[in-house]
Amino acid sequence: MKLSKAQYDEIAQFLGHVQPTRQSLRKLKERFPSQSQSTLLSIFSQEYQKQIKRTHAKHHTAEAIETYYQRYLSGVMQNAAAPVLLELANEVDFAPSLMARIVLERFLQEQEGTIPSKILINSMLRDPSQIPDGVLANQVYQCTVNDCCYGPLVDCIKHAIGHEHEVLLREMLLKKNLSFLAEEQLRAKGYDKTPDFILEVPVAVEGHIIHWIESKASFGDECSHQAYLNDQFWSYWNSCMSVREKQLLYASQNF
Template sequence: MLSRETYAELLSALSVPSGSFVDLKAIERKFPEIKLETLISIYSSESQIKVIKSNHIHRGNLHEYCSRYLAGEDILQICASVDFPPCMMMRRFLEHLFKVNKQLVGDMLKDPTVLYKATVVDSDILTATIKERLRHDIMRCVRSDPCYSPLSDLAKQAAGLEHEMLLEKSLTSLGVSFWTEADLRAQGFFKTPDIWLKVPISVFDPSEGVWKIVSWIDSKATFGDDRIHAKQMEDQYNTYVNRYGSGLVIYWFGCLTGLGRANANVMVLDSFPDSSAVLALPRKIF
């Protein structure tokens, strides 16, 4: 787990304008105890906070940004100057210039040639030269945006699936029976954790030095900070506790120390517990 002092230092090191180069390798050398995947997760989370807070401002200034772009200013320079992620800026540009919906804009980011098929509202602005420039800049934005590009979305999905499989494999190796989220949804359950144990287990909580009953487990391929954990408590974990009992959340990319104190019924770890820290409970207890 990451101390709050180190976390504060890390946030300062990661604080650069969107569109600027983030030398994660250099930061990794400065914080050798922190994995690269953790740095990426924290940077992505901080970027998301900035986007949520400033999105309405950038929408209001969109006409100015488009004018700067059409006048020849580089899109990555525009992004850095106003601190807005490249792929998010390009999304706004495409919506504004082509007057198309979000789905088609998403298709354009995945395949820039799609923009040639879109209906042009103002052919005087969207000349063949501008469209070719947009096609080239879409690829540049996708390559330079570690948080909001189609590639980063695929990476997050893959990481989520990979760690869910790791969780299932770890439980199976211990002989623990469980239902997956897919199993539960097939049975008609709604709003389910990734794992619901058929028989609860006891897991040792190293942060408090006590054993706790675990009836469900949720896998998060991300870093757990106060904001993320509080939101998940409100959106998911409280519901799981009410329906299934006490449980365990694993933030695979690390978490802040003391995060599990938010709720006595939700234990927080940053890895699957060692076999010595897991005890199967007799069925007759339940």
């Protein structure tokens, strides 16, 4: 099902007035029942990530970090079983996994006397049992499993969905008897920038000549399209297409 710009704007406007929680996601589905769960979740995640980027700096000042850490210590002292970090993150409109990262890094810095490495932090966020404090480990775990948009659990889900769509796309290309080179084959040939599939014989789809396919398995709004163009697609254009192919594409676009 195609989503019009007006429908997208209505969904984005609705999301601007709710918190990024599972309860809000249920409200979103109730408000827009005709849209699929995956589409709404993708838009939900993208809009929230935009909000986080806008407010990220204020949560990482020295004053904010110390305030969050002291509130965490005070909260668990009163009730170690309460979801102190999760509630704090929701209170200040910050992603629970990112709040957990801030407090974990501050805790380790106090314990070790030095700034911990990102590798260590990421490892502990993926597996909280590595954290040398049972209470904090539980708090971090509560944050990661209740975060809809960030954290190791979300990253794992996104990776699995992306891989699933690549497999489905490969099967569709084979079913259509289209000749293609997959990403691993392109890397073996020395390409440093590789889309998921390059069609050895371009095809026409709805009046456009298709040379290569990059599967994102997520909703593409204007912001993400522009980011993909700058970060990936122009590189594919330069490294994966011959001069003749570019001429053909220009011709098809100007026809």
